[in-house]
Amino acid sequence: MKTTGDQQLVKRINRSVLLRLLRRQSGLSRAQLAQESGLTKSTVSLLVRELIDEGWMTEGDVAAAQGLGRPSTPLRLDGSRRGMIGVEVAVEALRVVGVSLTGEVLCAQEEPLAGNAPETVCRQAAGLVAQAWEQLTRQGVQLLGVGVGLPGAFDEASGMLRFAPNLGWRNVDFVPLITQALGQAGVPPVAVHVQNEADTAALSEYEFSEGDAQDSLIFVTCGAGVGAGIVLNDRLFTGAQGMAGEIGHSILQIDGLPCSCGRRGCAETFFGARALSRLADPTQGGQALGVVLQNLWTTFNPSALVVGGPSCERHPGILQVAQATLQAYASSAGVPAPLVRGARYGLLASAVGAAALVLHHELRPMHARATPGQSRAIEVPAAPDIPETDSSLIA
Known part of the structure; x- marks a missing residue:
């Protein structure tokens, strides 16, 4: 069966491809974007001009030409408009x-x-x-x-x-x-x-990453509650009803202390804010956090594990204890421990x-769904035809 694609969606996809390429490697030229994306040079030139006009991209100083040909103009995401x-x-x-x-x-x-x-x-x-x-x-x-x-x-x-x-x-x-x-x-x-x-919180690290999150990242947030944000294969993993990542209510001890959720022995009862307030040394909660990090690592094998939240801000030693606990498990298994670091944006x-x-x-226009959460989105005019020729527009 032949399927005719929606032209507006195709254009949005092409725009998103260019933006994501530029986010991954700032300073690419139009010609390099065409090569990396597989789009024709004329299509890239027209889309880049549109994205510059709309405030998504900006041009840098013209770079020196490599060998013969015209010098290229580096592009980057526009952080000002x-x-x-x-x-x-x-x-x-x-x-x-x-x-x-x-x-x-x-x-x-x-x-x-x-x-x-x-x-x-x-x-x-x-x-x-x-x-x-x-x-x-x-x-x-x-x-x-x-x-x-x-x-x-x-x-x-x-x-x-x-x-x-x-x-x-x-x-x-x-x-x-x-x-x-x-x-x-x-x-x-x-x-x-x-x-x-x-x-x-996971997206704050993943979308604005400095390069250590390649397609996957897990963010563990520690406060009154404990949770995890999981990015797998470039998408948030939220589960059937949004319950994925509720690690605060994973069981660490059978018939342990009662939790706010009604269960007993949840991770939150070991290193949630209320649990830490009962400890003479709150950093002791880092050992249970390290156990949870070990379980997340062996379950999902992410590129990076990030830990943040109010408890980490108040008791920074928690992260050090958790890292040491995870390292001990990794050493016992004879494998290198994954990258574990604190949150770049702190409490924000x-x-x-x-x-x-x-x-x-x-x-990610292909992943967009008509959900209630998009009910106030502005309608975008239909996309015009994009010619696929005229490579002379490339700088």
Whole structure:
């Protein structure tokens, strides 16, 4: 059966290919982009011009020619004209950031939660987003979208927050609440994406990585709750109902201490914030964290393991103990331990990652789904025909 592709989708895919190539290796020329992407030179030239005009790319100084031919013009992502806003709904606070396409934090704000009711949280978050949008606008930055990270299992297909025990939320239809609140706060109609806060934290490292995350990364966040954001094969791994990565509720001890989820012996009872507060030396919780890292490593074999969250900020020795524990397991098995490091963005990791969630979806049009989380996306005009000839446009 012959299938006719949607031209607008094909164009979005081609644009995303160029953007991702440039993100991976800044400074490529049009000719190099054509060679790496497999697109014709004329198609690349037209798409690059469009992306420059829209604020996605910018040109650098002309590089010297290699041998015969015209000198090439290096291209890079433009970190000054487009940006995203990220929101982290933490158990104790709201964190909101404005982030550039290149991962620079342009503005940041934090407030204690005014209340735990979902409607209250959404109104407060929307007010902070409106303030961040105004700051980005004053800096000449166009808003691409808003991402939200939640401390619980979020079902992307339905837009439902299934379970957030530390907030007392179950089966909250979150997306309509935040969408309505953003509109009432005066935020323009842009794409809105929602995900678990550990998943967004993983994207802060993966989308703005310095190169140590190749197709896979796991971010473990340690606070009142414990969770993991998992990126496998260049995509978030969230599970059937958004429950993947709920490592805080994996069992480390049969019939152990009771957990907030109703089970006993969960990892959260060993190195969640409440558990650490009961220890004379909180860094002792790092041993259980190391066990969990060992299990994640042998289960998923990621390129990098990243650990962050409030507990790591308050007790930095936790990560050192966890690294030593993991190293001991690796040595016993006679294999090299994986890379384990702290979060680059500190306590802003989940909020920055929520902003990165917008970029993650934008750069993967084939993976986009018509989910409630995209209900406020702006309609894009149909793409014009792109000629496949005239290589003289290449610099």
